Amino acid sequence: MKPPLRIALAGLGTVGGGVVQALANPELSERAGRKLEIAAVSARDRSRDRGFDISKFAWSDDATALLKSEADVIVELIGGEDGIALDVVEGALKAGKHVVTGNKALLAKHGARLAALAEEKGVALKWEAAVAGGIPIVKALRESLIAYGVDSVHGILNGTCNYILTQMEATGRSFHDVLKEAQALGYAEADPELDVGGGDTAHKLVLLASLAFGTVPNQTHISVEGIKEITPEDIQFAREFGYRIKLLGIARRTAKGIDQRVRPAMVKTGTPLAHVDTVFNAVLAKAGAAGRYFFEGRGAGREPTTQSVVSDLVDIARGNLGAGFGWPAASLKPLQPSDPGAAMSAYYLRFEVLDVPGVLAEIARHLSESQVSIESMIQRGRSPGEPVSIVMITHETSQASVERALKVIAGSDKVRARPCMIPMEAA
Amino acid sequence: MKPPLRIALAGLGTVGGGVVQALANPELSERAGRKLEIAAVSARDRSRDRGFDISKFAWSDDATALLKSEADVIVELIGGEDGIALDVVEGALKAGKHVVTGNKALLAKHGARLAALAEEKGVALKWEAAVAGGIPIVKALRESLIAYGVDSVHGILNGTCNYILTQMEATGRSFHDVLKEAQALGYAEADPELDVGGGDTAHKLVLLASLAFGTVPNQTHISVEGIKEITPEDIQFAREFGYRIKLLGIARRTAKGIDQRVRPAMVKTGTPLAHVDTVFNAVLAKAGAAGRYFFEGRGAGREPTTQSVVSDLVDIARGNLGAGFGWPAASLKPLQPSDPGAAMSAYYLRFEVLDVPGVLAEIARHLSESQVSIESMIQRGRSPGEPVSIVMITHETSQASVERALKVIAGSDKVRARPCMIPMEAA
Numbered sequence: 001m002k003p004p005l006r007i008a009l010a011g012l013g014t015v016g017g018g019v020v021q022a023l024a025n026p027e028l029s030e031r032a033g034r035k036l037e038i039a040a041v042s043a044r045d046r047s048r049d050r051g052f053d054i055s056k057f058a059w060s061d062d063a064t065a066l067l068k069s070e071a072d073v074i075v076e077l078i079g080g081e082d083g084i085a086l087d088v089v090e091g092a093l094k095a096g097k098h099v100v101t102g103n104k105a106l107l108a109k110h111g112a113r114l115a116a117l118a119e120e121k122g123v124a125l126k127w128e129a130a131v132a133g134g135i136p137i138v139k140a141l142r143e144s145l146i147a148y149g150v151d152s153v154h155g156i157l158n159g160t161c162n163y164i165l166t167q168m169e170a171t172g173r174s175f176h177d178v179l180k181e182a183q184a185l186g187y188a189e190a191d192p193e194l195d196v197g198g199g200d201t202a203h204k205l206v207l208l209a210s211l212a213f214g215t216v217p218n219q220t221h222i223s224v225e226g227i228k229e230i231t232p233e234d235i236q237f238a239r240e241f242g243y244r245i246k247l248l249g250i251a252r253r254t255a256k257g258i259d260q261r262v263r264p265a266m267v268k269t270g271t272p273l274a275h276v277d278t279v280f281n282a283v284l285a286k287a288g289a290a291g292r293y294f295f296e297g298r299g300a301g302r303e304p305t306t307q308s309v310v311s312d313l314v315d316i317a318r319g320n321l322g323a324g325f326g327w328p329a330a331s332l333k334p335l336q337p338s339d340p341g342a343a344m345s346a347y348y349l350r351f352e353v354l355d356v357p358g359v360l361a362e363i364a365r366h367l368s369e370s371q372v373s374i375e376s377m378i379q380r381g382r383s384p385g386e387p388v389s390i391v392m393i394t395h396e397t398s399q400a401s402v403e404r405a406l407k408v409i410a411g412s413d414k415v416r417a418r419p420c421m422i423p424m425e426a427a
Numbered sequence: 428m429k430p431p432l433r434i435a436l437a438g439l440g441t442v443g444g445g446v447v448q449a450l451a452n453p454e455l456s457e458r459a460g461r462k463l464e465i466a467a468v469s470a471r472d473r474s475r476d477r478g479f480d481i482s483k484f485a486w487s488d489d490a491t492a493l494l495k496s497e498a499d500v501i502v503e504l505i506g507g508e509d510g511i512a513l514d515v516v517e518g519a520l521k522a523g524k525h526v527v528t529g530n531k532a533l534l535a536k537h538g539a540r541l542a543a544l545a546e547e548k549g550v551a552l553k554w555e556a557a558v559a560g561g562i563p564i565v566k567a568l569r570e571s572l573i574a575y576g577v578d579s580v581h582g583i584l585n586g587t588c589n590y591i592l593t594q595m596e597a598t599g600r601s602f603h604d605v606l607k608e609a610q611a612l613g614y615a616e617a618d619p620e621l622d623v624g625g626g627d628t629a630h631k632l633v634l635l636a637s638l639a640f641g642t643v644p645n646q647t648h649i650s651v652e653g654i655k656e657i658t659p660e661d662i663q664f665a666r667e668f669g670y671r672i673k674l675l676g677i678a679r680r681t682a683k684g685i686d687q688r689v690r691p692a693m694v695k696t697g698t699p700l701a702h703v704d705t706v707f708n709a710v711l712a713k714a715g716a717a718g719r720y721f722f723e724g725r726g727a728g729r730e731p732t733t734q735s736v737v738s739d740l741v742d743i744a745r746g747n748l749g750a751g752f753g754w755p756a757a758s759l760k761p762l763q764p765s766d767p768g769a770a771m772s773a774y775y776l777r778f779e780v781l782d783v784p785g786v787l788a789e790i791a792r793h794l795s796e797s798q799v800s801i802e803s804m805i806q807r808g809r810s811p812g813e814p815v816s817i818v819m820i821t822h823e824t825s826q827a828s829v830e831r832a833l834k835v836i837a838g839s840d841k842v843r844a845r846p847c848m849i850p851m852e853a854a
Contacts, residue, residue, distance in 0.1 A: 022574045031573060031754055128571075134717050136571035143747075144555075144563035146458060147449045147737040148730060272723060275697055280719075289730035290561050292707075296699060296721040303575060303716035310574040320570075320747035327458055 004035035005317040006070055008097075010063040010088050011077030012043035015102060015129070017050050018306030019075065019313075028310060032317035040069040067091040073098040073316055075309060081105035093117045093125065098321075100312040102129030102305060104203040111207065112216040112332055115324030125324035126312035131204040132157055132281040134304025135297040136311065141211035141285070142326035148288030150212035152252035154425065157204040159279035159299035160188045160195040161227050161247040165264075166277045169235045169244065175228060187279065198226035198247065198262040205249030208283065209260055209335070212251060214327045221337035222260040230264055234350060234420060237378070237391050238266055241348070244274045248425060257338035265425040266348050272296075273425075341400030345423040346375065349392045349402070351409065352416045355384050359414045363390065366412075370405035372397045387416050393424065431462035432744040433497055437490040437515050438504030439470035442529060442556070444477050445733030446502060446740075455737060459744035467496040494518040500525040500743055502736060508532035520544045520552065525748070527739040529556030529732060531630040538634065539643040539759055542751030552751035553739035558631040559584055559708040561731025562724040563738065568638035568712070569753035575715030577639035579679035581852065584631040586706035586726035587615045587622040588654050588674040592691075593704045596662045596671065602655060614706065625653035625674065625689040632676030635710065636687055636762070639678060641754045648764035649687040657691055661777060661847060664805070664818050665693050668775070671701045675852060684765035692852040693775050699723070700852075768827030772850040773802065776829070778817045778836065779843045782810055786841040787817060793839075797832035799824045814843050820851065 007023070009016050020038060022028065029035045040058040042065065060066065064087055066074055074092035076099060078085040085106050092099050093114060101107070107114070107127055118125040128138045132155065141150065156162055160182060167178045179196065182188035194200050202224045210217040227247050238245050243266035251260045267274040272294040276282040281299025286292055298304035315321075325332055353359045360379065367374065378391045394402065406419045434450070436443050447465060449455065456462045467485040469492065487493065491514055493501055501519035503526060505512040512533050519526050520541060528534070534541070534554055545552035555565045559582065568577065583589055587609060594605045606623065609615035621627045629651045637644040654674050665672050670693035678687045694701040699721040703709040708726030713719055725731035742748075752759055780786045787806065794801060800822045808815055821829065833846045 025574075027576075028573065030758055031750075033750075033755070134714075134720065136567050139566065139571060140563050143742065144566060144738045145734065146455065146741060147452075147734040149454075270702060272699075272702065275699065275702065282721075287561075287734070290734040291725040291728075291731060292723075293561065294721070294723040296719075298718040301718075304718060307572065307574040307714070307717040311571045314573060315570065315747075318747065318749060320742075320745065320749070322745060322747070323458075323460075328460070331457055 002034040004037040005032070005313070006037050006039035006072045007075060007313060008040040008042070008066040008069050008071035008073070009038065009075045009077065010042050010066055012041055012050060012054070013077065014302045015305045015309060016043070016077045017052065018302040019309050020052055022306050022310050028314060032314045034317050036313060036317060039071045040066055042066050063088045064091060067095050071097060073100060073313065075313070076101040076103060079103055079105070081109045086110060089114060090117065093121055093123060096121050096123055098124040098126070098316050100126045100309055100316070102127065102309065104130040104207060108203040108206045108217050108219050111210065111325065112329065116329035118324055119329045124316050124321040126315060128312050129305045129308035131207050132283055133159070133297065133299040133301065134307050135281060135283065135295050136308070137208065137283045137295050138211065140293070140295060141208065142322060145285060145287045145290070145293060148290045151286045151288060152250065153208045153212050153283055153285045154273060155205060155208060155249045155283045156246055156273060156276045156281055157201045157249050157299065158195055158247060159281060160192065161201070162276065162280065163187050163278050164196070165227060165230070165245055165247065168230070168232055169239070172232050174232060175230060196226045196228055198224040201247060201249045201262045205251055205260060205262060208249070209251035209258065210325050210332070212285065213253065213258055213335070214332060215258065215335040216332045218260070218335040221335060222262065223340050225263040227264055229420065233389060234422065237350065238348070241266070241393065242269050243267060243424065244269060245422065246273060246276070248273070254338045256342065257336040259338040259340065259343055261340065263423070265423050267425050341398060341403065343399045344396050345399065346396050347394045347402050348422040348424060349394065350420040351390045352387050353390055354414045354416065355382060355386055355388045356414055360390060362412060362414065363409055366408045367405045370401045372401050372405050429461040431464040432459070432740070433464050433466035433499045434502060434740060435467040435469070435493040435496050435498035435500070436465065436502045436504065437469050437493055439468055439477060439481070440504065441729045442732045442736060443470070443504045444479065445729040446736050447479055449733050449737050455741060459741045461744050463740060463744060466498045467493055469493050490515045491518060494522050498524060500527060500740065502740070503528040503530055506530055506532070508536045513537060516541060517544065520548055520550060523548050523550055525551040525553070525743050527553045527736055527743070529554065529736065531557040531634060535630040535633045535644050535646050538637065538752065539756065543756035545751050546756045551743050551748040553742060555739050556732045556735035558634050559710055560586070560724065560726040560728065561734050562708055562710065562722050563735070564635070564710045564722050565638065567720070567722060568635065569749060572712060572714045572717070572720060575717045578713045578715060579677065580635045580639050581700060581711045582632060582635060582676045583673055583700060583703045583709045584628045584676050584726065585622055585674060586708060587619065588628070589703065589707065590614050590705050591623070592654060592657065592672055592674065595657070595659055596666070599659050601659060602657060623653045623655055625651040628674060628676045628689045632678055632687060632689060635676070636678035636685065637752050637759070639712065640680065640685060641759060642685065642762040643759045645687070645762040648762060649689065650767050652690040654691055656847065660816060661849065664777065665775070668693070668820060669696050670694060670851065671696060672849065673700060673703070675700070681765045683769065684763040686765040686767065686770055688767065690850065692850050694852050768825060768830065770826045771823050772826065773823050774821045774829050775849040775851060776819045776821065777847040779814050780817055781841050781843065782813055782815045783841055789839060789841065790817065790836055793835045794832045797828045799828050799832050
């Protein structure tokens with residue numbers, strides 16, 4: 001049997017604690033063909049009750065002290081795109097130690113450079129836990145979907161948003177009501193902006209795009225819109241049309257570059273992404289001639305995330321190191337962005353208008369002038385002089401055309417509030 | 428760069444040809460960190476037009492000749508549970524060559540012994556292509572879902588059956604009609620028994636169970652029922668109850684051993700397996716505290732299967748060898764079977780009866796005497812003296828109880844044909 005793999009954990013929160021407990025199972029060492037041994041741990045508070053005994057591990061309250069330990073691998077579970085997390089990851093790689101991390105923000109910002117450093121030092125940079133919790137999508141894109149390339153990835157990558165949208169649909173309640181409840185239940189952070197604003201999904205999408213297309217992770221060329229503007233009315237209309245609203249991260253090759261976007265989308269009932277509910281995550285990948293792949297699982301939480309960290313550790317123990325982004329670092333290409341306005345889609349449009357004569361004609365005219373043609377329309381309720389909703393589904397058109405029309409329509413004195421536009425996803 | 432990985436292909440049919448063409452893409456060698464080089468090929472007919480030039484490869488019409496080649500890896504794509512395929516795989520391992528195979532029948536029969544041989548020789552036995560076509564489920568169970576064990580796997584593992592059931596539902600046509608069409612389209616073999624009788628699903632399930640539970644593949648303790656008895660009427664009733672009928676392979680841990688079965692099941696609309704259509708395959712795995720995982724993709728065909736073979740080859744090139752069944756061969760335990768009759772489930776029952784007074788009372792009494800209680804019942808149409816269908820959904824009960832009741836009911840002179848029973852799957 002090979003010598004033990006010595007592991008140092010930087011961060012002993014939910015996932016760090018999960019890893020300590022999971023590694024106590026001797027089956028993992030049996031599968032790995034060598035003992036998986038925790039050599040040292042680091043966290044801010046040594047005295048906190050974590051439900052397990054940490055006295056047997058070498059301890060430091062300074063994570064960078066782990067760099068001087070005898071560990072073969074550092075598991076970084078601190079978080080943050082810079083600061084101490086970066087010091088630990090970069091320092092570990094420089095010291096010739098393998099790194100396992102769940103830190104999507106750090107990887108989205110520094111991933112390519114860190115992967116090059118790992119490669120130079122002959123060590124692994126593994127990060128299955130950074131995207132889609134327990135789903136082994138990083139492994140799938142790195143090691144499995146490789147013969148025919150990947151044309152697109154569509155992901156439901158944020159459990160908080162998916163929980164909120166699922167609850168809004170089930171109860172008919174508003175975004176703010178459901179968010180408050182999610183916060184009380186611990187499904188949403190006290191400061192929810194990173195989740196509901198789409199930023200967390202964006203970090204994850206940028207990493208998936210890099211794996212899928214062999215490009216340097218790129219956070220510049222991505223359009224991001226969260227779920228804060230979605231109303232129960234939109235969800236209800238979606239259902240009437242046979243769709244459900246999901247926050248998607250989408251990365252796809254187009255003839256003119258790669259399109260990266262995070263936004264709410266209408267997903268057709270009966271297609272795989274439409275049925276991903278509550279805190280589940282999912283990724284749909286189109287892999288050229290090999291067709292569509294779909295992966296679903298828990299997107300967060302102690303055990304799913306721990307499982308991803310543990311599988312990375314066992315990979316390292318077995319000698320399955322691989323390149324951080326699936327390709328030699330020197331082969332990663334800069335991402336050539338497509339023009340976001342050129343993206344083609346059908347759209348759901350909702351206008352809040354005053355119920356006065358001529359309003360529908362005015363909207364239709366502006367749409368027509370921007371070459372946006374209407375497939376179907378619903379005007380619900382009549383209350384003369386009061387605001388009512390007009391909902392339309394367009395034929396396929398460019399995003400720029402719709403945006404141009406909506407800008408003009410928003411200026412009308414008959415239109416209240418900003419019109420809502422949600423693409424219909426054919427995935 | 429490491430020396431090339433020399434590959435010998437035994438079998439140049441659809442998938443063998445796909446592998447030759449895929450390996451022509453230099454990106455794969457780039458990802459693997461070494462050249463993937465075809466050293467020799469073997470097939471029965473050298474002159475057949477395969478759409479690519481084979482003159483540059485060393486050729487033999489005897490696959491065992493590859494054992495004497497300089498190849499590092501033999502890819503076995505011949506098929507058959509014994510005979511030449513076994514000679515090639517066993518001979519290759521004995522000669523210290525890695526093996527990649529898509530041969531589920533061979534692995535279900537000889538897998539544990541071959542994995543032990545591979546381990547002894549320090550080489551890999553890889554078989555991603557053997558189960559669920561392009562879906563990387565072997566890798567997921569071997570390398571990813573390892574921290575909390577697996578409690579059950581539910582799979583739609585045969586594209587032919589799934590295509591037939593999907594078409595029966597879409598068109599209302601009979602099994603035999605749709606089978607004929609599937610044969611004409613090339614989706615079903617001239618001799619369809621291995622597919623529609625459930626045997627192919629059984630081979631794959633036995634392999635998944637081995638990976639999931641760390642047990643020796645066991646073909647003895649599995650109950651197998653195919654789709655030949657499913658009628659358009661059953662499919663229509665299923666839809667009315669909010670279910671769809673799918674052929675499932677199911678392996679699960681119970682308190683009293685492992686339950687392996689292949690059978691048509693009612694799967695609730697809105698759950699992941701219910702929406703797997705046409706030639707797609709899928710696997711749902713319950714992984715203890717890490718929760719439910721779902722994987723879907725194309726279950727057969729040139730490119731999906733080629734992708735699985737290629738990913739195994741790249742794994743080998745990278746040095747990711749791993750154990751054939753995810754555990755050291757000596758750790759694989761014999762499978763302790765559960766009592767199939769003890770399995771608990773709700774059931775869909777359909778009786779074809781003569782429309783005469785007392786028939787319903789008689790069926791109800793026999794069910795009650797076997798402690799089977801009825802949740803809902805539909806009797807459609809009235810035609811006194813003629814056969815009509817009575818359909819019932821039972822509460823949860825043991826399989827043995829239902830079978831006992833149906834045996835008695837089948838003996839009634841008011842009941843025509845064998846009653847139909849289909850479990851309702853809660854997965």
